[in-house]
Amino acid sequence: MTRKTPKIRNMEEFASVSGLSRPTVSKYFNDPESVRASTRARIEQALEHYDYRPNIYAINQNRKLTKNVGIVVPYLADPFFAEIARNVEQRCIDAGFRPTLYSAHGDPALEVEILDSLRSLKPAGVLMAPLGRSSIRAEIEKFCGHVPTVLFDSNIPDLGLAFVGSNNTQFSMLMVEYLCRTGEPPCFLEMRTPSNPNANKRRQGYLDAMARLGLEPKVVRIDGEGWAFEEIGRAGAHGVFDAGGFPSTTVLCSNDRLAIGVLTACWEKGIRVGIDGEATIRVAGQDDHPLARYTCPPLTTIAQDYEAISSHAVNTLARAVEGEKKPHETTLFEGKLVMRYSA
Amino acid sequence: MTRKTPKIRNMEEFASVSGLSRPTVSKYFNDPESVRASTRARIEQALEHYDYRPNIYAINQNRKLTKNVGIVVPYLADPFFAEIARNVEQRCIDAGFRPTLYSAHGDPALEVEILDSLRSLKPAGVLMAPLGRSSIRAEIEKFCGHVPTVLFDSNIPDLGLAFVGSNNTQFSMLMVEYLCRTGEPPCFLEMRTPSNPNANKRRQGYLDAMARLGLEPKVVRIDGEGWAFEEIGRAGAHGVFDAGGFPSTTVLCSNDRLAIGVLTACWEKGIRVGIDGEATIRVAGQDDHPLARYTCPPLTTIAQDYEAISSHAVNTLARAVEGEKKPHETTLFEGKLVMRYSA
DNA sequence: CTTATCTCTTTACTCGCGTAAAAAATAAAT
């Protein structure tokens, strides 16, 4: 650590101690490459001796658009979103943006509030995973009219610059195919009122796959509101067991968190889950939740391609911010089957 | 929705359409109570007709301190931190602040970077859960010298305005007492190089409790770096089993995530965990991780008082921001035993 | 109705930086 000598109040002072003019220094901070190498060296040397950094507020006051990027996810306490947010955040930084993370905590009103306060930050762009079904489309649409926005994870048709997500239909089809190949054809477990459109795609994938295999689909719907999926899955599964059990010894859950709840219910009912001889039921999920590998038994699931989704989303936004005009585009990444011991 | 008519560019324009002068409107935005009720009504009525909000950047440019508050956690993908961050965030909003959430993603260098970029936001204050052992004390100390900072969860002695956390020693003692009362005295499982000081407190609590009960303590240390606690617990437990097993049929883990990994290892080894007749081992955790209730078997653990911690931390910061001077103060909240089926 | 008090309006200056235009200095090429 060099000792940072006197305090520098503003760019004017910093320019003078580095022996340059303010506009030149200003140019440097906007793009270090835009000044001659020797000048750059002088500034960077001065930066090591004096503790100065431009005032963000003064910088952004005039600029029509800042380097800020908002990342909005529906529910950060869900490790799946925490993980993808982490990915997206890092890529934003790499792309030279200043990301800020927001969670709607499952509340559509809060989601709108976030967008609202985001507008006053004049962000260069926003990466948003909408709450889904319960999102207030009109509000989001209005927001997208003001700020370049890329949606991810959960689609709202034709909104924003682009959508990047997973091919949820393929997810279910892949899993159905695997489950049928290795045991009894699955029934499909989902929430009666799924909180996001991916659930519908997954159900459709299940239905399609079963139809193609000439099998009768059996969809089991359980009640529950909100984002406490594990509890919904657990309570729902108990209800199903008490009402006579699942229509198949193989249960494909709409997502991993639901599946985790189902595993808990099975444990509580003394029902062995898995693929070995003693087990009487198989349970599979979808998403590859960070804890899916650690459930008992470890959960067989479909892995989302976190990296591809986040990297493509950020790239799309970055290009749009740089002025590239493109029609609305939907990009879906395929999932990979992760075979573990629950199915 | 009222249709918001023409666009208002700045406070000058907004003042004129609401039939007032700019300084008066400015006063209103700084404190609505500071203008006469009739004036306030006129402004608020204008706000419904015209879409205007003060430019954040212009506002903060001169103010020495803003309404911003930074919330820094070590690892957001850990649902425990996501949950406490959510709590803290909400309370900051209630207290009239603009919170922004940051995660160090387990990386001390990133933590320092966050503090660095936080400084240029001129926050009114910061609520920080340090990475712990690996935090770079000197840097954080420097930061605390510039920005009022309240530490939570993980303590760094005498740093910042105050520390708010859990009484980790009590956690372990409470659990040891329970475990001894209901079965074989526990051994204690922890990482060889725990990533934060709470782990040391917990070990000490275990040692104290065992000593008080006149029992011989048995600490089992496993290897592993980083924040992938579940995997560390799983791999570590496998190692222990392969080397002859735990020194007790009761395993108290330093935290829930480690315990989750141990449960997985037990499943993989075919070892039944729990308190019923068929089980051969008991496993307990500490923290009441959001998923602890859904493990198989559901994890017996010690619940942190999220609410008390976050509320006390935010209150402490708020009072300090309002000018209250107080010596450094450490507040610890007690944990509650959550009995489930793993122990 | 007068006076004392608030509240609001006017006017004017500040903050830290972006940015444009013209002049000056430096570097590269002939």
Add this chain to the structure above:
DNA sequence: ATTTATTTTTTACGCGAGTAAAGAGATAAG
């Protein structure tokens, strides 16, 4: 050395507010 191209300096204005000071207007009390 001269020309040309590039970079930097000077000068100056603008952004959207905060804020201070003085005077005018409204309100409440006597």
